[in-house]
Each structure stands twice: as structure tokens, then as C-alpha cells.
Amino acid sequence: MEETLQLGKSLGSSLEAGDIILLFGDLGAGKTCFTQGICHGLELDKDFYIRSPTFTLINEYSGRLPIYHIDLYRLDSLEEIYSLGLEEIIYNQGVTIIEWAEKLRSSQNPDKLLLNIQDRIEINIKVISDSQREFTFNTFLPAPRSFPDFTLL
Ligand SMILES: Nc1ncnc2c1ncn2[C@@H]1O[C@H](COP(=O)(O)OP(=O)(O)O)[C@@H](O)[C@H]1O
């Protein structure tokens, strides 16, 4: 858990306006915990406690940049996902973090994401054991950027 927070924090400090972070991984993998770390890295008050926006659907926090935290867990239909009005959020100048990004993959075309999301940072968290997680980090960005080296953390 400490490691997950730390990893999130170092990613958070390197984020820029307009970044979209897609989090993949099973229930309990650590997506919300990682989001908490990102928020700390974005200078949100350390004592601010992040909960999964499971019922509220979208939580908004203000760090060094506006932060939008979304959890798609309870959304099953495309209509529900579209009704969130995510386009307005993801194309503005904040940082958007989406848990259960699996739900953005179209079933017809797995290479394409809903809402036509192109530029993004994908993080996959895999549960290895109760006390171990594996993070996979992939960026899909128009220009090279420097990020913390996850393998060294
Ligand atoms: N690096 C880690 N190693 C072991 N356990 C972790 C690690 N990171 C987080 N955890 C634990 O995994 C759980 C993750 O919960 P949460 O972040 O709510 O998951 P999710 O949002 O993916 O459903 C927490 O109980 C946390 O203590």
C-alpha cells in the first residue's frame, strides 16, 4: 500500500494539464489507493482522503491542477457511460483519472476506446499475492515526455 501511494505520487508530480490516466485491474488491486497517491503528487492536501466515486460517479478535487476521479465499476451500458458527460471533462485542462477503464474498450473493436480517447497514460495493476502488486505502465502520447522510472521505485 505504501509503495502504491509512492508510485502514484511520483506519477502525479509529473502530470500535466489535460492528461488522462486509465487504471485497469481487478477489485482490490489498488486503483483507488494509486489515485490517492497521484492526488498527493498533484499537491492535493495530504490529509485529503480519496474514496472511490462509486456512487457519486465523478469526484472533483483541486490540486496543482483540477483533478477528476471517475469509477466506471457500476456502469454497465454504453448509455450510462455516455450519460456521464465525460467528453467535457476529459478534454479540459485538468487531470482525469478513470478506474475500471476496461469498460471503455469497445467490444467490437478492442483497439478503440469509447469517447474516442487517444492520448492517455495506461496503468495496469495486477494482484500477485495479498501483499504484492505488479504495475504495468504504458503511454500513448503525441510527444515524448519524461516520467518516473517505475522499475526503480
Ligand atoms: N502495493 C501493494 N501491495 C499490497 N497491497 C496493496 C498494495 N497497494 C494497495 N494494497 C491494498 O490493496 C487494496 C486496494 O484497495 P483499492 O485501492 O480500493 O482497490 P481498487 O480501487 O483497485 O478496487 C487495499 O486494501 C490496499 O491496502
Ligand SMILES: [Mg+2]
Ligand atoms: Mg476503487
